[in-house]
Amino acid sequence: MTDNPLEQALTKLTDIQREAVAWNDGAMLVLAGPGSGKTLVLTCRIARLLDEGRNKSFRVLALTFTNKAADEMKERVANFVPGLEERANIGTFHSFCGQVLRQHGTHLGIKPDFAIYSQDDDRKAVLKDALKRAGMDTQAVRYLSLIDRMKTWLIEPKDAVSCLAGTTDAYEFSQAYLAYEDQLRRLNVLDFNSLIFEAHRLFSNFPAIAGWYRRFYPYWLLDEFQDTNEAQYRLLCAMAGQDFKNVFAVADDDQIIYQWNGASFRQIQRFRADFTPQLIQLPTNYRCPPAIVAAANRLVSYNVQRTEAKKPLIAGKKELKLPEHEHIQLRNFDSDQMEAEEIAKEIAARGKSQWGQTTVLARTRALLERMQKALQVQQVPAVIAQRQDNFLSAEIRWLVACLVEIVRPLDRRNLAVLVDAFNRFAEIQASVDQVLSDAEASGVAYLRAWVEAAKREVGDGSARLKLIEAASRLEPASAMKIADEILKEFASQATGNDSDLAEDLAAWNEISNDIRKHFGRNISLDAFLQQLQLRSKAPSPQPDTVTLMTVHGAKGREFDFVYLIGLAEDVLPSFQSCKKGDGSPEMEEERRNCFVAITRAKESLILSRAESYRGWRKKPSRFLVEMGFCQPQTDA
């Protein structure tokens, strides 16, 4: 044996995993079932490429769908090849496009220090201002979601009319779209969808820049390739040009659950047609007990829209902690209320030590909320895990706005957030317009004008003066230090563990530690804020807490004990998919949802259904039938 962590990992790989890791030039499609060690394959391959190119300078590009997945991969690569991880650019599609645009966006008139607006409120405000500016009816703000869709389809404002041919307001829409884009540029802002949209525009309009990226990153790895949407796929194609083939995609068409966002098994087909990759299948599942693997195979065999000749999963898990009859169990209840209560009791009975490794999955958030209440009754701590774009408390939102203000001192939208947030928790009535006109009259920065206004408002002797004073000292070099002072001040005020502020403080600590870990202690304020912007502001659950998740949120996760509730027709599969019928793509997606959900379990899977949901009688889910857990019910 060797001490070299990479060599150790490589020796532990199976033959087929090793074959994938050893892949060099040319396109490769790895069809990897759940729990087949795909992250291991990806990280080993990145590490191997870097290790073998020690004296070279090329970088490796790996794109994932979540920052969490990226962070995990970064950590593993750093562990395999310490010191070389800097040459691996591992991130989400969005963060990668952000980097590209910051460095080369100038050719599209995009400045390096653009802000990213991800919240609909911000974006609506931008659109509204844009419409006013263009002298248009502000009712057109309803077009925002259509604008988003246009960007996902990579349609520029000038092409919008022809794409919407036949609709009566196509012209009006295209003008609103144009005004919105102009306004974004004016504010030096991109919204989330612009990231991929503009990066695609950059690569297609300026092939020389795409050419450079191919030389900079001679190897690309794509995680969860099945979830790429139209825009992301075309971005890849634009970046790859005609001849570049070194794309290593890991996918599982049985886990496509973002069909609504444009993901499609056709993307995999397109990839096979455009890049003619070699194919490696990793069907062996090392996560789930054999019974779950068998159920998953039975279930997914009902889907037709999947890669031909795809091998069924093979059970590969060797050590099982529980007796066989506990691997899959089915629970039946009379009503959804009963389901929640009884499952909650069962979880409570498991004891605290297992809660952290227990998850309850459901198709909808409503079911999870009911579950959370039931668990509360049993005094079992539980959180609904979800991405959270913004901090919950006014205090931390104010702090972030203050930091943003130093980086972008002319951002009025941010000033509004700053003023409102502080007003809320300090219970004062400072006016944004007043601050703006003060600043203009006296020629000082917005932040300074606000400091003066806030001081007047809170009055002498207020405890808030300390915060205002700290904000007045903010400047780029010392900002993070002063932010820590402010956080300390907040921490001394936060009572209990369950207030928004306490949660935000925990989330802040976690995120800032993560960022510093991956980007260095001396990260600039600007770069720090960019990272903060891209990350979910939800803190990790406390230890011994049950995690409640929607099936979509569970992707890529694993737990010892998985409860999948609501296995009834019109619930899972959803009402909409049932309406579309059994052979519909929607139904297939629901089946994949179920597939993803059950394959999260490492030791035990508990499926449950109730006779009625929201007072309506529901038949058992067809998926239960397909998995072989109950007989089909005929309409009585």
Add this chain to the structure above:
Amino acid sequence: MRITRLSISNFRSIKSLDLELNDTTVLIGPNNAGKTAILDAIRFVLTRRWGQRGTGFTEYDVHLADEHADPKASPGVSIEIRVEEQKAGEWPVTLKQDLGEIIQIDPATEKTSIILRASCAWNEATQSFEPSWTFLNAGRDPFVGGSVRRINLERFWQYLPFFYLGALRDVDDEFSPRSQFWGRLLKAMEIPPALEFKVQRVLDLLNKKLAQADPRLAKIAETLSGTTRVAARDRDGRVDLRLVPLKSWDLLSRAEIILRDEPDWPWLPLQRHGQGVQSLSIIFLFKAFVEHLLTELYEADSAPVLALEEPETHLHPQAARTLWTHIKDLPGQKIITTHSPYFVQHVPFRDLRVVRLTEKGTEVYSLPANFSARIPHVAKLDDVVAGSGRLLEYDRAAETLTVHGKLDKQCYRDLLTCYGTHADRAAIHDDLQGLRDRSLLFIGDNELRALETFARRIRGEIFFARRWFIVEGQAEYLLVHAMARELEYDLDEHGVAVIDAQNNGNPGIFAALARALAIPWLAVFDGDDTGRGYCQSIEKRGFAPAFVATRCRTLTARDLEAQLVADGLELELKTALTNIGISDAATADQAALLDYLRGHKTAYAAELATMMRGNAALAERMPQAFRDAIADLPGLA
């Protein structure tokens, strides 16, 4: 990789400066004009010097508008360098990958470039001048995000290592074991362990033998052992005499250069040779360092940037003249200051930069091959650029329009038309006009090549001159010098170069050169067609007729000889001719006299010049045109 552009603002004597740098760039100009400031500016961008305490930045480094200005209130020093590929693909891919987070690609030319800005301003919080380095994008906006990481700066410096050889080069320092080149070279030498072992044994043996050679040595050692006894330790220490170095490194560190000039002369250490040889040896030491150690200490693709002050120091003119060839061939980019006309003689015109201190601070003049202006983009511009036959080039990211040569009338008009309805029409038209005016300063490669050949002799001196006096030939040259001296405006003393244009090209090109280098000039030509032709040829180079009229004088008579005769100097001319051995000149009639004079132009002029020595009255009788021109010289701007 090399610096293609350098922009400096608010640094010492420099208010604002923008200059192009070549593979080798030679800065000339009077003392205190700001040459060293330019070299230091490059040093500050490319090294950590500003970041260090003590050696760092002081308030004297900030350019001040007047004596009451407060350096702390200044917007601060800003120094920008741009490195750019000369053609796409010039830089190795590994280098671009290493610097991948800071490079920019021109979408049209596919050329890669990097812009680095160092700035330094007063920081209230830390109460000090704080330096910072930022990479910029092609639009000259600072990067944010990953590009800001310090490692990018360190890497960039690694690829562009900077070396400075100041005017005061000291052999004792430069060849010391701790010096920048010599010391590092010695340290890098690898001695095989077997040899090292052998050397050690030989050294020990040698030491023993030497110590035994004279018994007094052992006694001296014994006496010195008292040291250890006084130190009062339990066990006696020992003092031994080491007569030869202890280790092979000691031996190496004492390595020195010995030279002999002739095969049978004795070898002498470098320090015992003349100053010139010593100074020169340091330049070659740099070459040895780059050739043998640079890639080991830096990257395989590192390209050194050498700032070299006065390479000619202590050198004989002949040596200074040939020095150029050696300097030019030094590896990497060279930025050189010099005061030696001999050195400058072989420097190509395009590589010269004339540095001068004006009321606007330090200014630099050169003979650029292209001219640029910041002009916003409009769609029509692309057509004009495309139709210009490579005369125009446009960088969209930097919004910069470049003219490679003279902007002709049609092209200029087309450009104006592009912005005919633009909101900022007036300002843009002004900028375009400025660009056109500057492009008039363009001197083409062919003309410069001709000058390289013809004007080599004088070009060393004329570039150091403060004013130019253009005349036709050598006779005028001699007479003007003598006249001016007697009229109490010594031309050498006042830095006036008299250019005998016919022998060195033509007057037109010198007028154009003078304009490009902002050297005030005037001219006196013959009164014949040729003389008037010169005036016209100058006008054709874009000088206004009124301006030419004030700067170019012509003699009333057809040539110098006729003018001298017409001015009543027949007697003096005859004396001069007689003095140079033309015995029948004294009796010659006017026609014959003129023939003699024209046949012995330089000789009689030299004699007449000698006759003028101490004879102001004679000088006062010389042709009016010359005397007027000399009187104009002091006020010429």
